[in-house]
Amino acid sequence: MLRDDTLSLRSSEDIVLIRQAVRATAVDLRLTLVDQTKIVTAASELARNTLDYGGGGTVRIQGLQEGGRRGLRLTFEDKGPGIPDVERALKDGYTTGNGLGLGLGGARRLSSEFALESRPGEGTKVTIARWTS
Amino acid sequence: MDRIPILKMGEYLLVTVQVDMHDRLAMTLQEDLADRIVKARARAVLIDISALEVVDSFIGRMLGTIAAIARVLDAETVVVGMRPAVAITLVELGLALPGVRTALNVEKGMEILRRSLGKSEGNGAEASVQPADVDAQG
Numbered sequence: 281m282l283r284d285d286t287l288s289l290r291s292s293e294d295i296v297l298i299r300q301a302v303r304a305t306a307v308d309l310r311l312t313l314v315d316q317t318k319i320v321t322a323a324s325e326l327a328r329n330t331l332d333y334g335g336g337g338t339v340r341i342q343g344l345q346e347g348g349r350r351g352l353r354l355t356f357e358d359k360g361p362g363i364p365d366v367e368r369a370l371k372d373g374y375t376t377g378n379g380l381g382l383g384l385g386g387a388r389r390l391s392s393e394f395a396l397e398s399r400p401g402e403g404t405k406v407t408i409a410r411w412t413s
Numbered sequence: 414m415d416r417i418p419i420l421k422m423g424e425y426l427l428v429t430v431q432v433d434m435h436d437r438l439a440m441t442l443q444e445d446l447a448d449r450i451v452k453a454r455a456r457a458v459l460i461d462i463s464a465l466e467v468v469d470s471f472i473g474r475m476l477g478t479i480a481a482i483a484r485v486l487d488a489e490t491v492v493v494g495m496r497p498a499v500a501i502t503l504v505e506l507g508l509a510l511p512g513v514r515t516a517l518n519v520e521k522g523m524e525i526l527r528r529s530l531g532k533s534e535g536n537g538a539e540a541s542v543q544p545a546d547v548d549a550q551g
Contacts, residue, residue, distance in 0.1 A: 293435050295435065295436070300433070317466065317467060317501070317502045320466070320467050321502045321503075386505075386508075389505050389507070390505055
């Protein structure tokens with residue numbers, strides 16, 4: 281049975297819980313240690329974005345199996361202000377908060393798949409996946 | 414769990430991060446360390462992160478901030494024990510920990526600190542030595 285859970289994201293303690301849930305799923309799917317570390321780190325960056333910029337939201341954690349490969353998909357959703365300039369938000373060093381501005385671009389580099397949908401005033405949805413190589 | 418213990422050993426402060434830090438815990442550590450450096454007149458801080466399975470940009474930034482605060486308070490910081498998978502991930506994330514000295518393990522970290530303390534004692538107030546050393550690490 282592949283995992284499919286949705287966790288809520290309201291506080292920085294939830295980021296820790298999400299890291300742990302993503303790690304547990306990645307271990308179950310037998311991702312390599314480096315792949316586990318990458319997807320957990322990407323999850324941590326995106327969870328913090330959802331919390332800091334989206335005002336909190338949810339994350340869906342899905343185990344994937346497709347042909348011979350296994351993977352993990354994470355979907356972060358918030359109903360925050362949205363991202364007016366997505367291209368710019370993906371650039372390293374760009375931040376409207378007090379972080380390093382590595383969150384989105386970094387998470388994209390750490391993932392095999394990355395998709396971002398955002399509508400100003402409605403919210404943001406970021407989906408990433410990491411597959412066994 | 415709302416505090417990470419800081420051990421004092423002569424002029425050294427030793428911190429072993431053994432739990433997955435939530436943000437408030439990280440901020441508390443930052444403040445506790447600044448306090449202890451002053452109260453204990455510490456000259457060096459060694460932070461062992463070998464138990465950390467993940468270092469994201471928040472934790473990375475915290476390590477940089479701690480090193481900077483310590484430097485302002487005339488103490489050197491070395492971060493030791495980073496796991497290989499964490500190092501690979503950090504660099505891909507885009508964070509090479511500028512301004513943070515690192516060493517493979519506690520022993521090597523102590524060696525770096527001992528050497529740099531010895532140097533500054535020998536030269537009296539030799540502030541110019543330190544920035545050059547830090548640059549060489551980057």
